[in-house]
Amino acid sequence: MKNENLIQYIYGIADNVLILGQRLSELCGHGPNLETDIACTNIALDLLGQTRSYYQYAAQLSGEGKTEDDIAFLRNERQYKNVLLVEQPNRHFGYVITRQFLFDAFHLLLLEELQNSKDDTLVAIAKKGIKEVSYHQRFSSDWIKRLGDGTQESHKKVQEALDDLWRFTNELFLMTEDDKIALENGVGVNVLTLQEKYNQRIKEVLDEATLTIPETKYFQKGGKQGIHSEHMGYLLSDLQYMQRTYPNMKW
């Protein structure tokens, strides 16, 4: 497998993790209470840590003296391969939890499969990540149940969030060209095969939470090809501000 394809494959996984980590970081100091604030930022930290491992590996593969920071801060919007789901803004806590829940279930399934990759570094990152993402999934599932099966107001808000976000879930299971090349080479995961398990897992929790999956005719996609929603530019301007304004600055 060519390094260039492997690098793109890594971006396809890691960009999701970075962008969701960035969204959660925005909650630092703004969580609904201290415990959830700390929880969200802890999850953000796990995700950013995982991102670093992926980007360090991609930087090493690309040679050219590139660093993890170049990858995180100096690409343009079109070069980010994250799905639309993770870039959606933090509207309210129920929305944040629903987005998290929809991603965590996918993330855990993906890493479980990535453990079987022929690429030793990706296996190592996956094995480390699984331990962390299991906690994330536990956290977001618990909150989905608490909010869904909570008060009328919390139920309404989280059902509305689900109605809005569900249309982004199908994209998680689309194979890009780089995904296909990685799969053929025994490096990548066949995400198509994860969808059934995903739906099962989601339904289990939603049933308990008295929430229902909406009927969705039109699913949104594009992120994996670098075609993002209108929120992505704002997110990146926050994320990249320092490096764009003061190029090469170091902490």
Add this chain to the structure above:
Amino acid sequence: MTIELEQHIDPKLISILEKVSDPEIPVLSIMDMGVVRSAEMIDNIAQVKITPTYSGCPAMDVIGDDIIKAFDNANIKAEVSLVLSPAWTTDWITPKGRKALEDYGIAAPLEEDADKEALLGNKRIVKCTNCGSSNTKLVSQFGSTACKALFKCEDCLEPFDYFKCLK
């Protein structure tokens, strides 16, 4: 290099490594924490490999710098690198490390099953580090750092951290 299958540490270097502690839990040396995977002298340079407790653990950079400083104090040049595999587990915390945690006010990790019951089943089994009571309640699955959960003692009413089991 991200993989280091066997732990191998040159016994002559242990006393230096024991001087380095986790910046967030100063009573715990990195040796007792189990994050040092290998340390050996190669061409007069101490090559030290450490593994993170959690991927995003911000302490790792500081630990790396502190290791280099500790070796520098012993007039040895050191290089530190990070390994990811096999992934760190709380089983690698030594008995001495567990005691240091408890003395510091952090409940040491339970076995996997008990840990699940404490964090998910709300079973009251984590012992309060202040008064020893098991009448304790989970406040949050995430505490002041990613590796800890927050508990409250219903007898002495003190809050305390619990070091989560990671396998």
